[in-house]
Amino acid sequence: MNKILKKSVSNIDILLFFIIIIIKLKQYSIQIGEGYFLKSSIFPTASSIAIILAIAILLKNKSRVKFLFLMDLIISIAIICDINYFRYFKDLLSIPVIKNGFLLGDVKSSVNSIFKIQDLLYFSDFLVIIPLMKIRKHFNFENISFVKRLAITFSILIIAVSTNSYYFYELSKEQPRLISTMYNKVYIEKKLGLINTHGIDIFNTLKNDASRKMAISKTKEEEIQNYLQANTTESSTALKGVGKGKNLIMIQVEALQNFVINAKVNGEEITPNLNKLASQSKYFDNYYYQVSSGGTSDAEFLSNNSLYPSPSGAAYYMYYDNDYNSIAKVLKTQGYSTNVFHGYKETFWNRNIMYKAEGFDNYYSEKDFNIDETVGLGLSDKSFLNQTVEKLKTMDKPYFSFIITLSSHFPFDDTEHYGDFNTGKYENTLLGNYIKAIHYTDEQLGMFLQKLDDEGISKDSIIVLYGDHNAIPKENEKDLADFMGIQNMNELEWAKLQKVPMMIHFPSNEYAEVNHITSGQIDLYPTLCNILDIQNQDLLGSDLLNTKNSTVVFRNGSFTDGKVFYLSSNSTYYDYSSGEKLNETEDLKAERTARLKELEYSDEILKHNLLKVYDKQNNN
Incomplete structure (x- = not known):
C-alpha cells in the first residue's frame, strides 16, 4: 500500500495536468461552441494531451513538473487569446494572425471592449499548483530508469498518435484540403480539439513558408492560368x-x-x-x-x-x-x-x-x-x-x-x-x-x-x-x-x-x-x-x-449562389429561402469541390507569385 501511495503521489502532477486541461478545454468549448466537446472532440483532445504527457514522462521528476507547469500556462494563454479573438472575428488565432499583431499596435480600445475579467479564471488552478510545487520539493521521489520511461513514452505515443491519426483521416475524408489549408479553423477545433488545431497551424505555417521557396509544378501553373483565362471570357458587354x-x-x-x-x-x-x-x-x-x-x-x-x-x-x-x-x-x-x-x-x-x-x-x-x-x-x-x-x-x-x-x-x-x-x-x-x-x-x-x-x-x-x-x-x-x-x-x-x-x-x-x-x-x-x-x-x-x-x-469554404447556402462551420447545405437543410447531391458536392479549388488557386497564386509569371508570358 505504501508503494502504491508513493507512486500515486509521485505521479500526481501527471494526473492533475490531465484533469485540469480537460476541464479547461471543456469550459472553452462551451464558450465558443455550445458544448460540442464531449460529442466530437474528446478522444482527439485526450490524445493530444497524452502526447504532451508522453514527452513529460521522458523527463526526470523535477524537470517534468516544470515542463507540465509551462504547458499548462501556454495552453491557458492560448485559450484566453482564442476566446477573445473568437468573440469578435468568430475565428481562432493562428501564427500568421499573431504576426499581424505587429501591424496592429494601436487597437487597445477594441481589445479592452472584448476582454472579460472572468477570462482570468483559466489561471485559477495556478493558485493551487504553485504551492503544491513548493511542497513537492520537500519529498524525494525515486526516478524511474530512462529505459522504463522511454518504454512508457513509446507505448503512450503509439496509442495517442494512432487515435489522432484516425480522427485526422476521418476529417480529411469529410472535408478534403481542410487540414492543409485551415480555411475553417473553428471546424477543425470542433473535430480535433484546441491543441491539435494549433499544432496543425504551426506545422502548416512552417510548411507554407517552406513551400514558398519551392517551385510550383508546371502542370499546376498551367491549370491555374487556364482557369483565370476562362474566368475572364465575356459573352455580353452591358x-x-x-x-x-x-x-x-x-x-x-x-x-x-x-x-x-x-x-x-x-x-x-x-x-x-x-x-x-x-x-x-x-x-x-x-x-x-x-x-x-x-x-x-x-x-x-x-x-x-x-x-x-x-x-x-x-x-x-x-x-x-x-x-x-x-x-x-x-x-x-x-x-x-x-x-x-x-x-x-x-x-x-x-x-x-x-x-x-x-x-x-x-x-x-x-x-x-x-x-x-x-x-x-x-x-x-x-x-x-x-x-x-x-x-x-x-x-x-x-x-x-x-x-x-x-x-x-x-x-x-x-x-x-x-x-x-x-x-x-x-x-x-x-x-x-x-x-x-x-x-x-x-x-x-x-x-x-x-x-x-x-x-x-x-x-x-x-x-x-x-x-x-x-x-x-x-x-x-x-x-x-x-x-x-x-x-x-x-x-x-x-x-x-x-x-x-x-x-x-x-x-x-x-x-x-x-x-x-x-x-x-x-x-x-x-x-x-x-x-x-x-x-x-x-x-x-x-x-x-x-x-x-x-x-x-467565403474564405472558410462556405458559399452561396442565392439559392443554396453551404456553411462549412457545420458542413451543411441549406435552401436559402426556406432555411431547410438539404442532403448532399453529386451536383452540390461538385460545386463545393469547385469552390474549394478556386480558393486553392488563389492561395497558389499568392504563395508562388504566379501573376509575375503570367505577366511575363503575356508580354512575350
Whole structure:
C-alpha cells in the first residue's frame, strides 16, 4: 500500500495536468461552441494531451513538473487569446494572425471592449499548483530508469498518435484540403480539439513558408492560368466603357453593414445620405464581404485585386513583395494618377509597403492631414473627408482615388462625438452605439458627396462606395435579431446578414437601379473593368453587369449562389429561402469541390507569385 501511495503521489502532477486541461478545454468549448466537446472532440483532445504527457514522462521528476507547469500556462494563454479573438472575428488565432499583431499596435480600445475579467479564471488552478510545487520539493521521489520511461513514452505515443491519426483521416475524408489549408479553423477545433488545431497551424505555417521557396509544378501553373483565362471570357458587354476616361473615386467605409441602409430607428433614417446615394446608383443589396483574418486590409485586397485573402493572417503582411495586377496598375497604363487616402498611421496593416506593390503613386496618410479633430481611433471622418476634397481639387485628371474612412471603427465607444441620434431601446448597447457611429459617418459622407457635386467633380467621375466587413460581433446577435425582426437567429440567418452595401454611381444619376445579384467584394474589380473599358485579366471575380448567376465564396469554404447556402462551420447545405437543410447531391458536392479549388488557386497564386509569371508570358 505504501508503494502504491508513493507512486500515486509521485505521479500526481501527471494526473492533475490531465484533469485540469480537460476541464479547461471543456469550459472553452462551451464558450465558443455550445458544448460540442464531449460529442466530437474528446478522444482527439485526450490524445493530444497524452502526447504532451508522453514527452513529460521522458523527463526526470523535477524537470517534468516544470515542463507540465509551462504547458499548462501556454495552453491557458492560448485559450484566453482564442476566446477573445473568437468573440469578435468568430475565428481562432493562428501564427500568421499573431504576426499581424505587429501591424496592429494601436487597437487597445477594441481589445479592452472584448476582454472579460472572468477570462482570468483559466489561471485559477495556478493558485493551487504553485504551492503544491513548493511542497513537492520537500519529498524525494525515486526516478524511474530512462529505459522504463522511454518504454512508457513509446507505448503512450503509439496509442495517442494512432487515435489522432484516425480522427485526422476521418476529417480529411469529410472535408478534403481542410487540414492543409485551415480555411475553417473553428471546424477543425470542433473535430480535433484546441491543441491539435494549433499544432496543425504551426506545422502548416512552417510548411507554407517552406513551400514558398519551392517551385510550383508546371502542370499546376498551367491549370491555374487556364482557369483565370476562362474566368475572364465575356459573352455580353452591358454598360461597357460608359465610364471610360472618367475619374474613379472608390470609398471603403469602415464597418458599414447593409442592414442599416433604408432602416429607421424611432422613425428616423440611420443613413439618409447613403439611402439617397443608393437610390441614385446601381445598388447591389446582396453583396457579401469576404474578408479573412486581415479585416479591413482584406477588403482592400479583394476589391483592388480580385483575389481571395490569405486563409490565415493578412495578405498585406504575408505577400507584400508579390506582383499584382491591381486596378491602380492597370489604370496607370491608361494615364491615370493613382492615390490612396486614409487618415491613420501609414504603417498600419503594412499599407505603406503594400500600396506601392499595388501601383499607387501617392499615399496620403495621417502625416499628410491636419489632425484637428479625432473621433474613435484617429482623425475624424468629417475633417478627413473635407481635407480629401481639397486634395482632389488639385489633381490632374483622370485619377483613381481610393478613400478609406475610420470613425465608425469598432468598438464604437466615442459616443460624445457621434451626435445626438436617438437609438431608443438600443441606447447604451453596442448595436445602439454602432448605429450612432454609422449615422455620424453617413452625415460626413453626405457632406463629402455634396462637395463633389459643388466642385463639379461628380460629373466627371464614377463613384464607388462599399462596406469593408461586419460591425456587430456574434455575441451581440440577440440585439441585431431584435432589430431585424428575426425570431430564430440560427447559423444560416446570421450568415445571410453578413452583407455590406455596394453602390456604383454614374454622372447625372444614370443607370440607377437595385441589383439583387448574389455577389461579393471579389467581383468589384471585374465589374469596374467593364465600366472603365480596361484590361480584365487574371481576376477571380465576375463582372456583375454581365453575369446572370454568381456564387459568393467565403474564405472558410462556405458559399452561396442565392439559392443554396453551404456553411462549412457545420458542413451543411441549406435552401436559402426556406432555411431547410438539404442532403448532399453529386451536383452540390461538385460545386463545393469547385469552390474549394478556386480558393486553392488563389492561395497558389499568392504563395508562388504566379501573376509575375503570367505577366511575363503575356508580354512575350
